[in-house]
Amino acid sequence: MNAKPEVSIPDNISPSFAGDTSHVTKTQTSKRESRLPFRIRVVEDDEALERALKVRQSAYMRHVPDFARTMNEAESYDREPGGLVLLAEAKLTGSPVGTMRIQTNRYRSLAMEQSVKLPEWLAGRMVGATRLAVEAGEPGRMVKTALFKAFYLYCLQEGIQWMVIAARAPLDRQYAALLFRDVYGAGEFIPLGHAANIPHRIMAFEVETAERRWREARHPLYEFMIGTHHSDIDLSAASALNWPDTKVEFQRVASLADIHSGSRNTAGTEPFFR
Template sequence: MPGAASAARQVERLPFTVRVAHAAQDLQKAVDVRHAAYARHLPAAITQGLRSPEPMDHAPGVAVLLAESKVDGSALGTLRIQTNRYQPLALEQSFDLPDWMAGAPCAEVTRLAVAQAVHSRVVKTVMLKAAYFWCLREGVRFVLVAARTPLDRQYARLMFRDIYPGQGFVPLAYAFNLPHRVMYCQIATARDDGAEHPLYDFWFNTDHPDIDLD
């Protein structure tokens, strides 16, 4: 199994790119794939508001990532990262952070969405890798996610842990009051904690030039 002792770094090219959506048209592409993904699972009455950018998309301390096909430039996925540098995390409207986390540099990954495409699982994994390294660069200590089933199990496989073990799912105001499992990853220990993870080399020993976080 790949691990911390795996040797040389590798360079891997992807059939898509991941970058920060800076321009208005980039953000709209992210919004479109976001809305389409949510509309596949939720009623139109709930997802109607996702057809346009949300105020949080423009807030300071926020980055919206966009994955695009190299073939035709179509949007393949998106996620949003919000830090607590300028305002509390959206999660905190409905969820009290523990004392050991409150006041620390935190970021929350939200609005994760992928298009129905052959590379959707890879797109999701690469976007989460990009989010991790964006948070590392920004000095974030804890990365938080809130997920419904089965996405929560995917986060667990990426070694996210429950903030309050045994608490279960809690309704979140910004997520249509649907129950979510709230989990976290500690940036400083992620590399050591994941030393025996099958994605370790992909995450830490592989350079992906198609990820652009500037």
């Protein structure tokens, strides 16, 4: 298993080189250090997976109890190559406080593609986040935000071009606030057969332009996402995907992320951690 540090992309470095950080100097990567009251790590064994399943089922019981009752065991996607499960654990008690599952299209199509056909403009190296779950209340908001940062850092680490998510209401509004764009009609929800026909909003996020778009929008999470190093987010146990090509060639169409149906989404409509 290849160990890799948290990867950060300075303003003056093209994300096209996200997979190769040998050219990045110490000065370029200097950031403000901040500690979190929990740690995020990659699930590596059955014990850690059980802890992730516990917080996952508990969180889903609050919103979709019938579906949550079927979530007491691991799913095939939890152990498949090309993906990973993140686990957040409180430093004080050691208890699990959040989890997220990440799946790429390195070896197979994204899970949502069982239920929907993605448009042609959405192609290349893609990653989806599913089974996002955090503890209830105010503490869970920060856990959710940090899990998203771990998701973003993983994309940089592996040279991912597109984040693609399927979000239930009201979580969809939080992704819209992060500048995710609707893949289909603006605000459109689609029942997903592989997810108990629960309506989801399919949204995408172009990784290459993230820093610029957050900066230009003066996004309230810009400093957290870009300007701060969180050593409590540890992705070192994530296996390298070893994509067939050696360098990511991001799509160069001008403002690609802004010309599709979700272009009316704006920053700051609802904080992600609310």
